Amino acid sequence: MSIFYAKQGLSSCQIGGAVSLAIIHDLQVNLSSLPGFPQVTVLSLKDGFFPIELSWSSDGEGVKSVAFELEEGKAFAAAKRFQDRKSFDRDIFESVQSAMARLEGVACVK
Numbered sequence: 411m412s413i414f415y416a417k418q419g420l421s422s423c424q425i426g427g428a429v430s431l432a433i434i435h436d437l438q439v440n441l442s443s444l445p446g447f448p449q450v451t452v453l454s455l456k457d458g459f460f461p462i463e464l465s466w467s468s469d470g471e472g473v474k475s476v477a478f479e480l481e482e483g484k485a486f487a488a489a490k491r492f493q494d495r496k497s498f499d500r501d502i503f504e505s506v507q508s509a510m511a512r513l514e515g516v517a518c519v520k
Contacts, residue, residue: 422452428488432506
């Protein structure tokens with residue numbers, strides 16, 4: 411369920427959208443060994459950070475996940491860019507790209 415942060419006028423869904431835009435940019439530049447798009451889960455704000463989980467499920471392999479955190483200010487700024495229909499946020503890109511590389515590593519190892 412999406413959480414709405416009234417003070418910022420933004421939701422965890424929009425943070426997830428911003429993360430997804432960064433993943434799409436990474437796919438455009440680097441491609442991926444995953445045959446699809448990962449699930450993005452944004453958990454509740456904790457101690458100034460949003461825990462983010464990227465997950466991949468495949469037949470017979472179960473669910474593979476990696477987690478990372480986005481600092482509250484950067485997460486809300488990225489969500490605002492997403493809300494305003496702008497391109498991916500460069501301030502979160504490195505964290506997202508690193509998480510995608512780790513997800514590929516755990517999801518594609520047999």
